[in-house]
Amino acid sequence: MKSIVDDQCLSHPCYNGGSCHDLIGSHRCNCTPGWDEATDCRTDKNECLATPCQNGGNCNDEWADFSCDCSKRFNGTTCEKDCRPGHADITFIVDTSSSQENDINRTVEFISKFVNKLPMGKNEYQFSVITYGFKAHLLFDFNDFSSKTDIKEALKQIHGNHSPTYTKLALSKAVEIAQSTTSGSRLSKASHHIILLYDGLSSDRYGTEEYVNSLNRLPVYRRTIRSIITVAVGSSIDYSEMINISNKPEYTFGLLHFDDVYNKILRDTSHRDCTDCTLHTDTDIIILQDINTNQNSAGYRSRQEAIRRVIEKVVRYNADAHIGLYSYTNNISQVFSLFWSNNTDKMVAAALQVDRKRNLTSNLSFALNQLRQKGFLSSNGGRGSNRKIIVIVSDGKWLDFANIKREVTLLQQSHVEVVGVVAGQDCSYDNFVRVLFDPSHVYYVAENDFTSLESFAGMTSYYKCDNDIFIKRQ
Known part of the structure; x- marks a missing residue:
């Protein structure tokens, strides 16, 4: 014991x-x-x-x-x-059909810049390129090149063709090579992304949208492609098709928004808990409404409805965005400021009460000048260095194109983006393209179809990533 x-x-x-x-x-x-x-x-x-x-x-x-x-x-x-982004296979799809013949160089420049900024290799990013029109052609797959110089040299082979735009063929080709180790795909060891550069005007729109819908209906674990990013390039853009292909507003971009596309890829190919990329949502938007009485009554009502939908879609997508409304003829008048309200019904009610004035003409260049000087001041609700957008809603029947273009350029230099909403049968799409910085800044609204405005709402939210995101920490 x-x-x-x-x-x-x-x-x-x-x-x-x-x-x-x-x-x-x-x-x-x-x-x-x-x-x-x-x-x-x-x-x-x-x-x-x-x-x-x-x-x-x-x-x-x-x-x-x-x-x-x-x-x-x-x-x-x-x-x-x-937290180092990577292990991603990216396929660029390039529309080389008749509507893109004058924009091929811009597309090639976009891809070259993209490839140049990302590290390339078996444990980094891999790239492939598909061109298409009547048929889909694999320019090179993930295995073909090991240097960026060779890729940029191969891109010089891309040229426009007189052909229709069969987008479904190109998308199915991209899925095919993402599933093929022979093409250099890393299968489940990497994420797979498609960047489709085109104008949203597919010859086979129904078939293309149905094909993408079939991909989206698959269970997540069976989806080869993580994201389809659509980038608007061309002389005439249809965002409604593009939003249906990308499936989300945050995956639809204009060609000039290179940084937004690039940073979105960095965020999507990084660990979800990492903080090198931050989401920015504090966008200020001023809607500038033409109210001269020379506008067609039906067209004016269509544009008022478009304003309603802009407000609704932006607030629904990004509650942190602020919206102001100004009307103009030969002078400019504030309907409500950027800090007036974030209540959708209140803003819509105020917008729908704006009626046409007896003035027969409007001075858009003067209105833009006034907004450049005062519209985004803190006294009017402006929030400093955030994204700023002016949305022109008009029939587009202007005469002083040179003055308007000059004001748009000055606003762009002041980091204010100017876009246009084309609504109503009396509206001149070509005049909007003529004065704005790029055709991708024009949002066309078909009769009773406001899908394109979802893409605009997507502009109000964007990522910024640290410049040293690929640099090793000491």
């Missing part, structure tokens, strides 16, 4: 609140958190002995805890998150 004098805990060997457990000829201390059982709870436990820091991170022992100094682009409590 064990005697009391054999109890190893009688000498109270455990320090700092530790409890003693008597063993045969020895004892064990159960320490309170942070103390080391190996020293009978006399000293701080070294949590780094368990090597908790992953991926080459250095461990710092702290009181009852540890911290990791992570290497390269790893992040997280134990450096478990790989």
Whole structure:
């Protein structure tokens, strides 16, 4: 029988609140958190002995805890998150049909710039390019080139053709090579993305949209393609088809929004918990409504309905966006300011009460000049360095094209983007294209189809990523 004098805990060997457990000829201390059982709870436990820091991170022992100094682009409590974007296969699809013959160089420049900014390799990004018109042609797959110089040289082979625009063939070809190891696809070891550069005017629109819908109906684990990004390029743009192909406003862009497309790819190919890319939503929008009485009554009502839908779609998509409304003829008048309200019904009600004035003409260049000087001031609700957009709603029957174009350019230089909404049968699409910075800034609204405005709403929310996102941390 064990005697009391054999109890190893009688000498109270455990320090700092530790409890003693008597063993045969020895004892064990159960320490309170942070103390080391190996020293009978006399000293701080070294949590780094368990090597908790992953991926080459250095461990710092702290009181009852540890911290990791992570290497390269790893992040997280134990450096478990790989915050360096990559492991993505990107396929660019280039429309070379008749409608794109004058814009091929712009498309090639876009792709070259994109490839040049991303690291390339088997453990980085891989690229392929498909051109299409009547048929889909694989210019090169993921295996063909190992240098950016060779890719940019191959892009010079792209030229326009006199042909229709069969987009479904190109999309199915992109899915095919994403599923083919022969084409260099990394299958499930990389995410797969399509960037479709075209004008939204497919010859096979119904078949294309049905094909994309069939892809979206697949369970997530069976989807080869993670995202289809549509980029508007051309002399005439139909965003309604583009939004149906990309399936989300945040995946539809204009060609001039290169940074938005690039940063979206970086965000989508990074660990979801990493913070190198931040979402910006504080966009200020001023709707500029032409109210001269020379407009067709039916057309004016169509444009008022378009204003209603702009407000509704923007607020629904991005509650942080602020909207102001100004009307103009030969002068400009504020209907409501940027900070007046974020209530959809209240803004719509005020917008629908705006009636035409007796003036037969309108001075758009003057109205734009006034907005450039005062529209986005803090006293009118402007919020500093955020994205700023002016939306022109008019029949487009202007005469002073040179003055309007000059004001649009000055606004662009002041980091204010000017877009137009074309609505009503009396509206001149060509005149909007003539004065705005790019055709991708024109949003065409077909009769009772306001889908294109969802793409505009997508402009109000965008990512910005750190410039050193690919640089190894020291």
